[in-house]
Amino acid sequence: MAAEESGGACLADRIEQLFRIVRRPNGDPHSNEEVARACREASGESFSATYLWQLRTGRRDNPTKRHLEALARFFEVPVAYFFEDGQSERIAEELALLGALRDAGVREVALRAVTLSPDGLGTISDMIEAIARREREAGTSRSA
Known part of the structure; x- marks a missing residue:
């Protein structure tokens, strides 16, 4: 349980932040199904909307390398975003700026x-x- 609370929550927060900030061109958020479908196509592996919801909520915290690569590709961030605190903070700031520029x-x-x-x-x-x-x-x- 401790791993879920520390690492899982961190991963879940990072994924959730991508959903909050990276939007469709019309400003609508991406759906779990839309992202999962793109990740399935990119990774060639099973990747359901339910599994993505579990990652977003911290109920699962053990995605494969290919799953993370597919998520990174979809949201156009480096895979390091999910792991490196310094890299994540810098990317989060850039994403926040992009989100602000939508206004x-x-x-x-x-x-x-x-x-x-x-x-x-x-x-x-x-x-x-x-x-x-x-x-x-x-x-x-x-x-x-």
């Missing part, structure tokens, strides 16, 4: 910022940090 308002600000000088970017960064700090203090941030 039209964030995307518009990012596209406008591309043309700014380093000084201009610094000023915008300072302003964003000041607003975020004020919202955290007031308890009105997006995550609140």
Whole structure:
């Protein structure tokens, strides 16, 4: 049981994070069946929607190397995402950024910022940090 609580939960969290952030082009989440079907085709092994649900919820924590490779291929992340904490954190940050860029308002600000000088970017960064700090203090941030 201890292995499920530590390693299983970590793997489950990482898989779940991929489902939360990596979406279809229209913004809808991928279904277990859709991902399992793609993984079956990629790995040539049995890979059911139920098995994927078990991995996502931590009820199973022992996928084969080929299963993880198929998941990594589907979500377009390196297989190391599932194992290496440093790599996982970096990839998770990149995925979070991609998720934020799906928001039209964030995307518009990012596209406008591309043309700014380093000084201009610094000023915008300072302003964003000041607003975020004020919202955290007031308890009105997006995550609140």
